[in-house]
Amino acid sequence: MNSRRGLFITGTDTDVGKTQVAYGVAAALTHHLGIDDVRLWKPVQTGVSVGEENADSYRLRHGSRIGNQQEEDIVSVTLPDPLAPWIAARRSGLALDYHHLVEEGKTRLAQGGMWMVEGAGGLGVPLTKQHLILDLAKDLALPLLIVARAGLGTVNHALQTIAYARQAEIEIAGIILNGYQDGEEANVKDNAMMIEAFGDVPVLGILPWMAEEADDAWRMAWAATVAERVNLHQLIGLERN
Template identity: 55%
Template sequence: MAIKGWFVTGTDTGVGKTQIASGLAALAGNKLGTPVGLWKPVQSGVSPGSPEADSFRLKMGSGLPLDETELVTVSLPEPLAPWMAARRSGVELDFAALVEEGRRRLAKDPFLIVEGAGGITVPITSRELMADLALQLELPLVIVARPGLGTVNHTLLTVSYARSRGLEIFGVILNGCRNTDDPSVRENSMMIEHFGGVRVIGILPWFKHPTDANDRWDDWRTQWVERMERNLDLSDWL
């Protein structure tokens, strides 16, 4: 059965999920010949329009002709896990509504890429985690991890928990490698595959994105997609 999409998660915050998700959306659109769906259910610590917002970087990085409000459903001001950020704002996130929104997008889009917040065990509400949303949407995980020291432990823990919850794992991406010739990065990849029984689908170099809304995003996107095509093995994607 063809994959309907991916749920992009990370081993930690700041590992480059947004950069990966936006690049995959641009790459998937090229491969399928039609724009794909891209969705961030919840972002925290920012507001749409800010160059620091995930919604802004998803829009600019993917090149999709969508408003930020179409890319993100809930934005919360405090830079915390969604459950706590919502509590501080005096609101309660509606998990069922997020699931319904995700399913509506899955039915509408030819391929949907969902970017979670933080890692797979980040709480959305007092009862549900990011893992629960991925399960409800029945999307395989793309796990984004750091390339350096400590990543084997973090990645294997993420893989183990995901499997314990019944989640399928499409693969792992080691992102932000500043020295692709460093043998330790390849060794980390080998250990993750050996002990995790999971595929590392690629090692991506560090590539800084623009920090404002100027036209450098078009050039950045072109170069980033080229790097992804060159370094990721997506041969069994569809």
């Protein structure tokens, strides 16, 4: 089976660690699976400026340490207000051109390589007055990687996200449960079992909480953790159960 040309990475909620998982997967694919030319794209980010250390574009570039993409190339639209893109754009006096964003995405995908495309929040986040993140994921036609919390409440959030994606006929590559604390692993495995049983979607990894740090040693440790605990081959379509 040929590998996928990329993944659209979404979360079940805000602050589930989607960006950290995204750059960890990119780094693990590059440095541990030996896949050349992994690329990153953040279509829209809000509440930051390019170059700020808390900007998703900055974290994607510096957290993954792959390729030669500059931060300005990783992100397409940056809006200052920490709100859904539709409202953040409106408050800035701008109008997001959804169709231009889709065409840009398709152009990037046509360049080759394996793309890790990170959405903004979850699938139900409004991009424009007429479009949600769900629509962008569908129009880019990339399989979905869902990042979910590890703990209590994640089964409900995960199943709702799965159902929403299926309603739009979006392929789901799998789910990663992120951020379990010491002593919680048994409960998280039960959560994974329930998600697989009721959602009919594979949980491809269970990741521990690792507070993000800026040094290279931490980045290498995080990439190694992702490589060890996530089924990367199945994630990118090189194998299926």
